[in-house]
Amino acid sequence: MASTQGTSDWITERTSMSLETGAADRHPWEGGRRYHTYREGRYSLPNDEIEQQREELMHILVMDILEQQLFLAPMAEPPKKVMDLATGIGLWAIEMGDRFPDADILGLDLSPIQPTSVPPNVTFQVDDVEDTWAWRVQVHDNDYDFIHMREASAYMRSTPTVIESVIAHLKPGGWLELQEFHWLAEKEDGTIDPSIPVNRYMDHMMSAAETSEGRKIPILPEMGDIMKQAGFVDVRKKTYRVPYGTWPTDPVARRRGAVLSVNAELLLPTSDKVLGYIGVTPEQAEALYTDCIKMFHDSSIHCFATYYVWYGRKPEEPAENPGADR
Numbered sequence: 206m207a208s209t210q211g212t213s214d215w216i217t218e219r220t221s222m223s224l225e226t227g228a229a230d231r232h233p234w235e236g237g238r239r240y241h242t243y244r245e246g247r248y249s250l251p252n253d254e255i256e257q258q259r260e261e262l263m264h265i266l267v268m269d270i271l272e273q274q275l276f277l278a279p280m281a282e283p284p285k286k287v288m289d290l291a292t293g294i295g296l297w298a299i300e301m302g303d304r305f306p307d308a309d310i311l312g313l314d315l316s317p318i319q320p321t322s323v324p325p326n327v328t329f330q331v332d333d334v335e336d337t338w339a340w341r342v343q344v345h346d347n348d349y350d351f352i353h354m355r356e357a358s359a360y361m362r363s364t365p366t367v368i369e370s371v372i373a374h375l376k377p378g379g380w381l382e383l384q385e386f387h388w389l390a391e392k393e394d395g396t397i398d399p400s401i402p403v404n405r406y407m408d409h410m411m412s413a414a415e416t417s418e419g420r421k422i423p424i425l426p427e428m429g430d431i432m433k434q435a436g437f438v439d440v441r442k443k444t445y446r447v448p449y450g451t452w453p454t455d456p457v458a459r460r461r462g463a464v465l466s467v468n469a470e471l472l473l474p475t476s477d478k479v480l481g482y483i484g485v486t487p488e489q490a491e492a493l494y495t496d497c498i499k500m501f502h503d504s505s506i507h508c509f510a511t512y513y514v515w516y517g518r519k520p521e522e523p524a525e526n527p528g529a530d531r
């Protein structure tokens with residue numbers, strides 16, 4: 206099994222990225238940030254070093270929240286063929302390859318930002334996971350045991366369509382797992398105060414996604430229904446509350462809150478472009494980010510983000526009854 210030390214080793218290895226200097230030069234830059242070239246404009250966040258560091262931090266936070274489990278799907282056997290959709294810098298795929306040396310792990314992403322030095326059973330490919338999967342040589346068969354997607358459904362034009370592709374390419378009995386943060390800040394009693402800076406930011410982001418691309422975010426709270434409609438059974442949801450800021454007295458919650466806030470601080474400035482779609486000026490966006498950051502440092506504001514995990518199984522037989530989520 207890989208240890209946290211193992212993860213750090215791979216992170217260090219990331220100095221040798223598949224995106225080489227020449228290729229990096231060809232990537233579009235805007236506002237001092239670098240973006241992906243393949244299917245340019247498809248994904249709104251940058252793919253530069255700052256964003257890659259944010260992804261590393263997010264991976265470490267998520268592994269902390271899930272107590273070093275890479276997935277929660279209750280697979281009876283270790284998976285042999287695994288796909289990681291929108292793999293990013295590929296840390297999840299690399300750790301899976303490390304923990305399951307007999308499995309083949311394929312990571313797909315719009316950006317070639319994964320390390321070149323990886324376990325021999327891990328492969329990365331530049332691809333748009335919203336394309337029709339049928340034409341892909343590598344993934345045309347429906348014999349995957351496990352397909353995983355983390356922190357990406359909010360960026361898909363149509364997550365239900367991606368999930369239909371997933372079920373078509375899983376073998377009967379294979380599992381899908383989706384994980385993602387829902388950034389809307391909940392108070393300790395579960396209510397949502399729309400005047401809290403993070404919620405004002407989220408409100409703008411939701412309108413911008415809807416206005417510019419007809420996308421609905423967040424989509425994770427509804428994922429169970431989408432998975433069941435696609436034909437998954439044994440669909441289950443798990444949620445974890447993660448504090449914004451370091452107000453909790455419990456050291457574990459405090460640590461997670463600190464990392465989440467640093468992560469959010471790195472994420473906020475990447476939103477200028479998206480907020481611009483609904484007429485928010487860079488100055489207004491900057492003021493909103495400043496309010497959010499103040500909120501993370503204000504220990505009198507007790508709020509949580511929610512981390513969602515959904516998993517479900519492709520039925521063995523088409524007639525198998527869909528399971529209920531809980």
Ligand SMILES: C[S@@+](CC[C@H](N)C(=O)[O-])C[C@H]1O[C@@H](n2cnc3c(N)ncnc32)[C@H](O)[C@@H]1O
Pocket residue numbers: 241247248260263264290291292293294295296297313314315316332333334335354355356357360361
């Ligand atoms: C926030 S990052 C998450 C990366 C990784 N899954 C993780 O959890 O660390 C989102 C990733 O989704 C990728 N992405 C977004 N839309 C995509 C698409 N249509 N096809 C492939 N990758 C996509 C982006 O390039 C980016 O690397």
